[in-house]
Amino acid sequence: MVTGKKILLCVSGGIAVYKACALTSKLVQAGAEVKVIMSDSAMEFVSPLTFQALSRNEVYYDTFDENNPKVIAHIDLADWADIVLVAPATANVIGKLAHGIADNMLTTTLLATTAQVWIAPAMNVHMYEHPAVKKNIQTLNEYGYQFIEPSEGFLACGYVGKGRLEEPEKIVNLLNQYFEKRALGQPLKGVNIVITAGPTREKIDPVRYITNHSTGKMGYAIAEEAAKLGANVTLISGPTSLATPAYVNTIYIESAQEMYDCVMKYFPQADVVIKSAAVADYRPKITYDQKLKKQDGLLSFEMERTTDILKELGKRKKHQLLVGFAAETNNVEEYAKKKLETKNLDLIVANNVTSEGAGFGTDTNIVTIFDRNLDKLELPLMSKHEVAKKLLEKVQLLLRVENK
Structure with missing residues (x-):
């Protein structure tokens, strides 16, 4: 699928x-x-001649080297590309891009392009985990940049961990998938979908928190399938071990309050909201700045309700379609129908988490989808990606009805 595609490869130093x-x-x-753009530090490792021979195109590295008087080089390259790929992307170039710094050919072109930009980080494991780097990645995620997560393994610095540039074969495969998705029909093209996934963590003290067994697999599957259908997807995720989905704007939060604030930020522009996250219903009323020490006897502390995000969305929704989840252990249909009505939902996905193959952490699910008319679609045991596809078919149907 990359045949004939114009790929601008931006190479930073490492x-x-x-x-x-x-x-x-x-x-x-x-x-x-x-076509290749190199930073000065990249040329310390490999000469431009190497990339020229491999690409059979001129290599760009000097902002002021204008060989063609009819165009401005960095603007011409920015407009030329079908997709821009930064690989490897150092902590330095990620930081510059996040803060709008354009001080060389590479960063100037990146700020000038309107094409999709993919970033493939490569750096020391501790650099990748540094709060400043994480914040910069988060900023670029919010801008709509896509990240190809680094793989884990032995690093050139001698450490073992996450920080290796993803293998070239994997990157080519991801590009093939991207262009294949664009070539296929995209029934959700232009639709803004907000999806929540995973658990929340409610702090007790600096080392303890209250959480649940959610892994985020269902929400991540929905996000990936929605992106394949052309939707503009914002995934608001609690703490998980899952890789960031491709083509998805992923925002990471921890607490129920953080999830509430983030959902409300994106809600006004959303066409569809799918709330699959397992948000804590309660949090400790008092949190401690120091670790609580063991004591003899029982320990108890008072809990307070968190904001019911789904109920609040149901009150505020105007044009949005609202989809909820009901993970129950008994009376599944009764509780799901009640939730559908009291929270003003358009669809609800209900399942019994005690059923084999349908609980938290599994790759499969067994669900029943109810709509506003209480019509139901019972799905057998299937992968969470298949469940996601069935759910999105229902969403598409409702969108067509709403737009008539």
């Missing part, structure tokens, strides 16, 4: 530059047209 050479070669072999 030992992983050698993988960018292999990536260039594989993209060209697959039929893509590749």
Whole structure:
């Protein structure tokens, strides 16, 4: 699917530059047209001549090197690209892009392009986990940039952990999937969907918190399938171990209050909201700045209600379609129907989490989907991605009805 596509590869400095050479070669072999921009630090590892030979195109590295008087080079490149790929992306270039700094050919072009930008980080594991780097990645996620998460393994610095540039074969495969998705019909193209996933954590003290068994797999599956259908997806996720979905604006939160604030921020522009997260109903009324020490006897503390996000959305919704989840252990249908009515939902997905293959952490689910008329669609045991597809079919049907 990359055949004939115009791919602008931005290479920043790091030992992983050698993988960018292999990536260039594989993209060209697959039929893509590749042009390369290099930072000064990238040229300390590999010469521009190498990329010129592999791409069969001129390599760009100097903002003021204007060989063609008819165009401005960085604007011409920015407009030329079908997709822009930053690989490897160092902590430095991620930070510059997050803060709008354009001080070389690479960053200037990145700020000028309107094409989809993918960023493939590569750095030391501790750098990747640094709060400043995480914040910059979060900022770029919110801007709509897509990230190809680094893989885990032995790093050039000697550490073992997350920070290796994803393998060129995997990146080419992701690009193939991206262009295939664009070539197929996209029934949700232009639809803004907000999805919540995973658990929340409610702090007790600096080392303890209250949470639940949710892994986020169902919400992440919905986000991935919605993106394949062309939707503009914002995924608001509690703490999980899942990889960030491709083509999805992913925002990470911890507490129920943080999830509430984030959902309310994106709600006005949303066309569809799917609340699959397992949000805590209660949190400790008092949290402690110091670790609570063990004592003899029982320990008790007072709990207070968190804001019911779904109920609040039901009160505020105007044009939005609102989808809820009911994870129950008994009287599933009764509780689901009650929730559908009291929270002003359009659809509710109900399941018994004690059923084999349908609980938290599984790759499968057994659900029943109820609509506003209490018509129900009972689905057998299937993968969570298949459940997501069935749910999104119902969403598409409701959107067509609403738009008539």
